[in-house]
Amino acid sequence: MISIKEALKLVQSQNIKTTPVEKELSSALGYHLAETITAPFSMPDFNNSAMDGYAVCGIYENYHIVGEVAAGSTVDHALEDGQAIRIFTGGKVPENTTAVVMQEKTSAEDKQLTIIGEIKAGQNIRAIGDELKKGQEVFTTGHYINAASLGMLASLGKTMVKVYEKPTIKLITTGNELIMPGQERKKGQIYESNSHALCGALLEQGFNCCEKQQIEDNFELIKSGISSYLEQTDVLLLSGGISVGDYDYVKEALEENGVKEIYYKVFQKPGKPLYFGRKGDKFVFALPGNPASSLSCFYIHVLPLLQRLSGGKSDGLPKVNLPLTHHYELKGDRPAFLKASVKNSEVTILDGQMSSMIRSMAIGNALVYIPEPKKIERGEKVQCLLIS
Ligand SMILES: Nc1nc2c(c(=O)[nH]1)N[C@H]1C(S)=C(S)[C@@H](COP(=O)(O)OP(=O)(O)OC[C@H]3O[C@@H](n4cnc5c(N)ncnc54)[C@H](O)[C@@H]3O)O[C@H]1N2
Numbered sequence: 151m152i153s154i155k156e157a158l159k160l161v162q163s164q165n166i167k168t169t170p171v172e173k174e175l176s177s178a179l180g181y182h183l184a185e186t187i188t189a190p191f192s193m194p195d196f197n198n199s200a201m202d203g204y205a206v207c208g209i210y211e212n213y214h215i216v217g218e219v220a221a222g223s224t225v226d227h228a229l230e231d232g233q234a235i236r237i238f239t240g241g242k243v244p245e246n247t248t249a250v251v252m253q254e255k256t257s258a259e260d261k262q263l264t265i266i267g268e269i270k271a272g273q274n275i276r277a278i279g280d281e282l283k284k285g286q287e288v289f290t291t292g293h294y295i296n297a298a299s300l301g302m303l304a305s306l307g308k309t310m311v312k313v314y315e316k317p318t319i320k321l322i323t324t325g326n327e328l329i330m331p332g333q334e335r336k337k338g339q340i341y342e343s344n345s346h347a348l349c350g351a352l353l354e355q356g357f358n359c360c361e362k363q364q365i366e367d368n369f370e371l372i373k374s375g376i377s378s379y380l381e382q383t384d385v386l387l388l389s390g391g392i393s394v395g396d397y398d399y400v401k402e403a404l405e406e407n408g409v410k411e412i413y414y415k416v417f418q419k420p421g422k423p424l425y426f427g428r429k430g431d432k433f434v435f436a437l438p439g440n441p442a443s444s445l446s447c448f449y450i451h452v453l454p455l456l457q458r459l460s461g462g463k464s465d466g467l468p469k470v471n472l473p474l475t476h477h478y479e480l481k482g483d484r485p486a487f488l489k490a491s492v493k494n495s496e497v498t499i500l501d502g503q504m505s506s507m508i509r510s511m512a513i514g515n516a517l518v519y520i521p522e523p524k525k526i527e528r529g530e531k532v533q534c535l536l537i538s
């Protein structure tokens with residue numbers, strides 16, 4: 151059995167292959183850049199008005215109005231001393247403009263403009279290069295494309311960007327006791343739920359479960375299920391059948407498929423019988439079947455690999471240290487990831503910590519990591535992994 155730190159390091163140290171692809175900007179949300187972006191022109195690349203008002207030349211109380219500049223007008227204007235021009239937000243500021251005065255601080259009659267209050271040179275002018283200079287680095291390789299990045303890239307005139315492809319992911323759930331929601335259930339059977347939680351977690355984190363299947367506890371069926379999925383996917387996830395029971399066939403079926411074990415069993419709760427292996431460029435995680443174990447193992451151990459495979463720089467869920475709202479004692483012997491709720495910059499460890507219990511995870515939004523069994527006082531800071 152290895153420690154959590156060792157397990158994470160083993161994932162982190164894998165040689166991986168990332169694939170750069172060209173994507174249209176409209177479908178690049180959630181990807182990581184596979185190129186460095188530099189500004190092809192300054193932003194803004196013409197001096198423009200930050201207000202609806204008047205561009206004025208010189209600092210006076212009265213000006214002579216000589217015309218108008220609407221946003222989008224490409225006509226070149228030049229002001230002379232004592233002249234003003236009507237201008238609108240985003241409009242190109244004429245040559246020789248001293249400042250732009252917002253409409254509310256002026257009064258205009260015929261061609262005569264009177265200023266109310268003081269004018270400061272340069273006011274309300276968005277100058278060339280204020281945000282970016284031509285040639286300046288905008289984003290580096292690995293940058294995560296969020297909504298604002300799409301806006302930034304579009305404002306630089308980009309229609310295509312080079313991003314890292316995301317890994318393809320398939321999921322096999324195993325267990326004779328599992329039936330599908332909607333089917334009639336007999337005592338001894340339960341509804342298969344892990345695939346729903348795992349596919350949801352994948353989506354939540356920007357990945358897709360391309361295909362999933364449920365296989366009964368039958369060695370040959372599990373072996374051939376693994377074989378066909380492994381051929382077509384970058385990452386194979388399995389749930390259940392990875393412990394030591396007589397019907398736990400997953401580990402052996404993976405071996406028979408030529409998957410090399412990187413680790414098996416992590417000293418943690420939940421998720422002790424976690425398996426990680428690889429075959430060539432393909433990675434396999436066999437997650438323990440208990441619902442909370444499989445989902446926590448996904449967030450803690452699978453997500454960092456998926457992030458690396460998609461060219462990202464993050465290392466799993468975001469982490470913060472927050473004070474606990476109550477006293478807590480971690481019993482047992484294993485380091486634990488406890489289902490918790492973060493609210494108002496504090497964290498509460500929830501009831502229902504057993505590996506079979508998923509409701510506490512559903513109503514919570516974080517996992518609290520406690521590295522060893524101990525008593526923790528109210529107000530003491532603990533590490534929180536933020537799920538949402
Ligand atoms: N003798 C030992 N028994 C167990 C050990 C151990 O060390 N020695 N470890 C326990 C721990 S810890 C875990 S976690 C589980 C993991 O076992 P498996 O990965 O083999 O999972 P299963 O036995 O198939 O299932 C466990 C549990 O979860 C339910 N389950 C499974 N798949 C699903 C699904 N897709 N949807 C909903 N629920 C699912 C299943 O019915 C079982 O109740 O092993 C312990 N045992």
Ligand code: MOO
Pocket residue numbers: 418419420421422423438440443505506
């Ligand atoms: O590791 Mo298991 O997930 O404790 O029940």
